[in-house]
Amino acid sequence: MSTVAATRLVATRELRVKLRDKTFLFSTVFFLLFAILSTVVPALIGSSASSVAVASGNPAEARLRDAGLKVRVADDPERLVRDGDVDAAVLPGPVVVAQEDAPGDVVRALSTEPEVRLLNPDAVNPIAAFLVPFAFALVFFFTSLTFGLQIAQSVTEEKQTRMVEILVAAVPVRALLAGKVLAGGVLALAQVALIAFVTVAGAQLTDGGGGLLPLLAPAMTWFVPFFVFGFVMLASLWAAVGALVNRQEDINGASTPIQLLVMLPFFLVAFLQDNETVMTVMSYVPFSAPTAMPARLFDGDAAAWEPFVSLAVLAVTAVAALLAGARLYEGGLLRTNGRVSWKTAWRDRELQRL
Known part of the structure; x- marks a missing residue:
């Protein structure tokens, strides 16, 4: 079986399992309801004429x-x-x-409304200027953490049940990793797209939606490729974490560095979004670029060439993280005699049957 065919086979299996997973379905329904409650319901309530x-x-x-x-x-x-x-x-x-x-x-x-003349008609509403960057940071934080953790748990579960020994006998190890990352990315992107669609549709029902959406469209368009490369970068590292441990209880301890890489950008964007210097630097740091650059595009602070450069840096980092994650994944996947250190997995990438 070729690597491409094996990757497709693993991804299909992962998709089928996750689509039947109650946790995934519950989280999707929960966020859809949240999007509806935050947009459609206020519009319907407000539309009741006196x-x-x-x-x-x-x-x-x-x-x-x-x-x-x-x-x-x-x-x-x-x-x-x-x-x-x-x-x-x-x-x-x-x-x-x-x-x-x-x-x-x-x-x-x-009432008779007076004539209003705005000196800065293109200025973003202060509330929207805070909420939109926070929303970008929250979406990327939640999806990368949730789906990344699910990938790690899936890898550890296969190790714990010794199912991985059967899988690697049928498909290449890297195809197993690629299939898991691909399936997780498809599900995460589909969930985000569905939530975004419901939110945008609900915003169309509000009075302010028509003015906000044209400003939001460029940032949302750029958020998609940034999200994809950022997710691949983190998901490959999450898969490596799952390969380093033999029990589900050990995932949190082994994944502390990855959790920090996810949490720090979220809090920095949430609390320092008014600091132009910090946001500019963060838009070129791979782990914060998926949220910082779309936020700067929404605020109008980024030049036309900046998202291309930032995305190129993120893409190169994602490829490097994928290669590094594959090496760590190979080095720890078949080790079942306890937790494997990052150093040991990196040094010993050869598959072993213990």
């Missing part, structure tokens, strides 16, 4: 209907408010009558 009563011939009636409000014409509009049949009533003046607080949409429909 009901307002007016007397026949009130000149405000046309303005209220044009604003999309539910208008009722009555002889005694104020009585409808007291009975709870409408949210508010508009009397001549105009005067808004309500039980406690006047609905904002009624007040806005009767």
Whole structure:
């Protein structure tokens, strides 16, 4: 069997196993529900127009209907408010009558907005300027940590059950590694794409979605290749971690360096995103580039050539990490006599049957 065919076979097997895994399905459903709750539900709640009563011939009636409000014409509009049949009533003046607080949409429909002239019309909303980089960092942090840990657990489980000895007899070791990384990457990217689709669709229902999405589109487009190379870089190292231990309980201890490489960029981007110097440096550091560079593109701080250079650095690092991870994976996969150190696995890459 060729390496390509073996890789495809392993990836297909991993995909079938994960698609039946309750943890993966639960996490996907959870984040989809979170995306819906954070976008669609507020839009639906906010889209409920107030009901307002007016007397026949009130000149405000046309303005209220044009604003999309539910208008009722009555002889005694104020009585409808007291009975709870409408949210508010508009009397001549105009005067808004309500039980406690006047609905904002009624007040806005009767108000005359002044002309607004912006000196910096392209400026990003401060809330969006914080949330979007944080979202990029959170997505990459969660997916790389979750799916990377699942890859390590899968490798360790195969070692613990001695299933790996059967697998390496049928397929090349590097094909086994490549298949696991490929399957994990496909599932992670599919999950992120699905969540992004639901979020964007929900944002279209909000008033601010139309203004934010055009600004977000370039950053989201660049986030995809950065995510792919960043995930491959980390997933290959996670697979190596799984090959170094023989028990699931030992994964956390062996994966401490990898966890730090995932966690530090997340916290730096989350808390230092206003520091232009730090963000610029981080956009060229491979382990933080997948979140820092898209964030800078969204803020408009990156030049047109910068994402190409940053992505090239990340791609070269991903290839190097994949080769290093393959060497460590080969050096520790068939060792079942205890935890293998990074140094030992690197030095002894020859497969052994113990």
